[in-house]
Amino acid sequence: MAWYIGRRLLQMVPVFLGATLLIYAMVFALPGDPVLALGGDRGLNPAVAEQIRAEFNLDKPFIVQYLLYLQGILTFDFGTTFSGRSVRDVMAEAFPVTFQLAVMALVFEAVLGVAAGLVAGLRKGRLFDATVLLVSLVVIAVPTFVIGFVLQFALGVQWRLLPPTVGGDVSFRTLLMPALVLGAVSLAYVLRLTRTSVAENLSADFVRTATAKGLSRPRVVTVHVLRNSLIPVITFLGADLGTLMGGAIVTEGIFNINGVGGTLYRAIQQGQAPTVVSLTTVLVVVYIVANLFVDLLYAALDPRIRYA
Amino acid sequence: MSHPITATTATGAPARSHGDTPLLQIRDLDVAFTTANGTVPAVRGANLTVYPGQTVAIVGESGSGKSTTAHAIIDLLPGTGKVTGGSIVFDGQDITHTGRREMVAIRGKQIGLVPQDPMSNLNPVWKIGYQVKEALKANGIATGSAADARVAELLAEAGLPDAERRAKQYPHEFSGGMRQRALIAIGLAARPKLLIADEPTSALDVTVQRTILDHLQGLTEELGTAVLFITHDLGLAAERAEHLVVMYRGQVVESGPARQILSAPRHPYTQRLVASAPSLASRRIQSAKERGLESAELLATTHGDGISPTRDVVVEVEHLTKVFTLRGGRPGSAKDFKAVDDVSFSIKRGTTMALVGESGSGKSTVANVVLNLLEPTSGTVRFDGTDLAGLGAKELFAFRRRVQPIFQNPYGSLDPMYSIFRTIEEPLRTHRIGDRRSREKKVRELLDMVALPQTTMRRYPNELSGGQRQRIAIARALALEPEVIVCDEAVSALDVLVQAQILTLLNDLQAELGLSYLFITHDLAVVRQIADEVCVMRSGRVVEAATTDEVFDDPREAYTRELLAAIPGAHLEVFGTPGEGLSA
DSSP, X not given: OHHHHHHHHHXXXXXHHHHHHHHHHHHHTSSSOHHHHHTTTTOOOHHHHHHHHHHTTTTSOHHHHHHHHHHHHHTTOOOBOTXXXXXXXXXXXXXXXXXXXXXXXXXXXXXXXXXXHHHHHHTTTSHHHHHHHHHHHHHHHSOHHHHHHHHIIIIIIISOSSOSOOBTOOSHHHHHHHHHHHHHHHHHHHHHHHHHHHHHHHTSHHHHHHHHXXXXXXXXXXXXXXXXXXXXXXXXXXXXXXXXXXXXXXXXXXXXXOSHHHHHHHHHHHTOHHHHHHHHHHHHHHHHHHHXXXXXXXHHHOTTOOOO | OOSOOOOOOTTOOOOOSSOSOOSEEEEEEEEEEEETTEEXXXXXXXXXXXXXXXXXXXXXXXXXXXXXXXXXXXXXXXTTOEEEEEXXXXXXXXXXXXXXXXXXXXXXXXXXXXXXXXXXXXXXXXXXXXHHHHHHHHTTSOOHHHHHHHHHHHHHHTTOTTHHHHTTSOGGGSOHHHHHHHHHHHHHTTOOSEEEEESTTTTSOHHXXXXXXXXXXXXXXXXXXXXXXXXXXXXXXXXXXXXEEEEETTEEEEEEEHHHHHHSOOSHHHHHHHHHOGGGTTTHHHHHHHHHHHHHHHHHHHHXXXXXXXXXXXXXXXXXXXXXXXXXXXXXXXXXXXEEEEEEEEEXXXXXXEEEOOTTSSHHHHHHHHTXXXXXXXXXXXXXXXXXXXXXXXXXXXXXXXXXXXOSOTTTSSOTTSOHHHHHHHHHHHTTOSOHHHHHHHHHHHHHHTTOOGGGGGSOGGGSXXXXXXXXXXXXXXXXXXXXXXXESTTTTSOHHHHHHHHHHHHHHHHHHOOEEEEEESOHHHHHHHOSEEEEEETTEEEEEEEHHHHHHSOOSHHXXXXXXXXXXXXXXXXXXXXXXXXX
C-alpha cells in the first residue's frame, strides 16, 4: 500500500512538469503583446514598456522564462501580476471560495443523487423512476447558465428566498444556490449511475442468496445492494471534484463569485502567464490528488482491489 | 441411501418408506413469466413431495423449470415470475401466496438454500464470516461474540479447514470449492428442515464436487435435514437421491425411486436422458470406438499401409514449458509461474487426443500454444513436421487455415452483431477463398454438415440455443477445411442431450473428413466418448498418458484413479441390466 501511494505521488512530478510547461507555452503563444495592451489606446512609453518587460522577464527567451518561473515555485514564489499583487495572494483569495463551492456542490449531488438513484433503481419502471429519469434528462440537456439564471431570478429576485449574488459576502447561505446550480448536471449523472447500478445489483446472485438467508428487505438493500452499487458512483464523484473546481466559470460569472474560474478567465485575457500557469497547476494537482483519493476509497469499498 | 426400495404408483407418488406426513408437498404448480409478448409458462402442473429427512432430486436440462420450481417454494422467482396455480404446502402450512414477512421468517430458518454458482453467490465486498453471521443474526440464532464462535463452528462443520482465520477473509481469497463450503455453512446455519441445493457443484471440478457432495450428504443425514437437490446430471442425481423427479419443458414427466427410473425409464425423454448421460456412458464408448475403427480402416484402404509413422503424426509437442510472470507490487517482487511444465505428446492424423485436468492444470495454456496464440517459453510444437516457432507472417496465415479452434462458451465465441452467414463466411473471406456465390454455397454446405437448416443463415446468435450456437462454431471451424481442430471445453457448457449430439457430430465429421482433434476437457466421461488417447494433466505436468481404454480400465496413477472415481454415477451399475443393478 505504501509502495502504491509512493508510486502515485512520484507520478505527480512528471505530470506537474508537463502541465506547467504546456500551459506556459500556450500562454506564451497567445497572440498580442500583453505589455502593450496595458497601455490601452494611447500606448506605453517605450522605455516603460521595456522596464516592465525586464521586470517580468518577458524580454528573455521562452525556455528561460519558464525555468525562472519554476525556480520561483520551488520557493513558493508564484510571481506577481502586472498590477503588482503576488500571485500567491490572488490564489489564496480565489481557491477557498471555489473549494467551498465545489465541496457543497459535491455533497449536494452525492446525497441527493444517490438517494434518488437508489429509490429509482428499486422501483425501476414505476412512476417515480420515470419522473426522475425525465427530470434528469432535462437537467442534462439544458445549459447550466439557463438553470442558473432561472433559479437566480425565481429564488433570488422574485421570491427572495436566497441572496441572488455572492460578491464579497461568502457564506453557506449565499453559496447555497450557486452550489445547487453547479452540482445540478452532475447530480443527474450520479442519479442515473446509481439507478443503473442498483437495478443491476438487485438481480445479482448474491442478493438472492442474502434474501434466502432470511434477511429482511431493508437489510438486503442497504448491506448487499447499496454498498456494491456505490463503487462506480464514487469513481465518478472523485473525478467530478476536479471538474467542479475548474469548471465553475459560468456559475461564478452568474452569481458574481470571485473564485478560480473568474480569476483564471481574466488572467487568460490579459496574458498573465504566471497567474494562469499557477492557477492551472494547482487545479491539476487537486485533480491528481482527488483521483488518488478515489482510488484508495475504491480499495476500501471493494476488497478485491488491492494496491500492492 | 439405504432405505428399502418399494414400488411407486403410476402417478409418481413416492415410496412411503418414511411413514411421516410430507414436509413439502407441491401440487399442480404453475409458474409463468410475463414478457412483452404475453405470459410464458415455465412450470406446468408440477407435483413433488419431500418427506422429512429425505433427499429428492429434480433432474432436467436448462430451461426445464427445475430451478424455477425450487425458487417458487421460497418466493425467489426472478423478474416477473409468478405462481399462477397450484399449491405449495410446507410443514402443514400453505405457503403458496404467503405474505412477505412470513416468507422472510421461513427463509433461512425453515428452508435453506445452497445456490448454484459459488463465484457469484457471495457478496464480494463482505468477509465470509460476516456473511455467515448475518444468517445467524437474521434468524435469531446468535448475536455478538457467540455468533462469531458459531460462525467458526459452522464453517468447520462445512469442511473448511482453519475456519476461524478463514472467516476473516473475503470471497475472492477463496477457491470455488471453499466458497461452496461457505455457502453450505450459510444454508445450514439456522438448521432448516429443508435444504434446497440448486446445482451446488456444477461449477466445480469433479474431484472437488465429490468431496463437497459427500460432506453435504453426511451433514444433512446427521442433522436429519431433507434435501431438494437440483441437477442436470442424471448420474449425480441417482447417486445422491433416493427419489428422482424428471422435468422436461416445465412438466414433471416421471418420478419415482432413483434406481427404478434409471433401470426402467418409462417416459421417452427419461429414456433419452438415461441413454446419453455422459457419466453413465459405459456403453456409448463402443459405438464411438467403432466409428474410430471405421475411419482408420478407411484410411488404411485408401492409402495402403505404407504410410510412414512420422507423416502419420500431425501435431507433435515436445518438452513444452510455458512460464508466466506474475506482476508484483513493489519493484523486484515479480514471480514466475510455470503454467505448463515439460509436456510432450503427439496427435496421430484422424484421431482424437484428449487433455484432461482440473482447472488450473495448464490444459488450456497447452491449447493456446498449439493454436500459436501463445509463444512457448521453451520446447517445440511441430505441425505436420514444421516447427511453429520459425513461422513467418505468411506461413502463419497458412497455418491458421489448417488449425481451427472451437471454444467453450458458444454465447461468447460468436459475434452477436454478425449474422450466422457472416460468421461462417468470415474465415473464407479472410483467406480470400472463392467469390461471393461460391462462398454462399459453401456456407449452405457447412450448415448441412452440422445439421442446421439453411435458413439459419439469416439469423443472429441470440436467436439460437446453446447447442445450435456450438454447431455454428463448428461450422465456422470447418469452413477452411482444417486438418486439426482444437476443442477447448467445446461441450462443457451444454446440456447432456445436446452434448451427446455435438459429440456424435464431431465423431461423424472426424470419420468423414479425417479430422484430428485436440480435445481439452475436465470431464473424463466426455473423454470416454470421444478420445482415442488421453493425457491426464495436473499442475502443468502430464501425470499419465495412455490410450483411452488403458486409462479407464487400468489407470496407473493415483490421481487418475481419483478423477475416475469422482465421475458422478461411476459406481452405479444399474444400467442396461436392471435386475442385477439393484444389488450394486
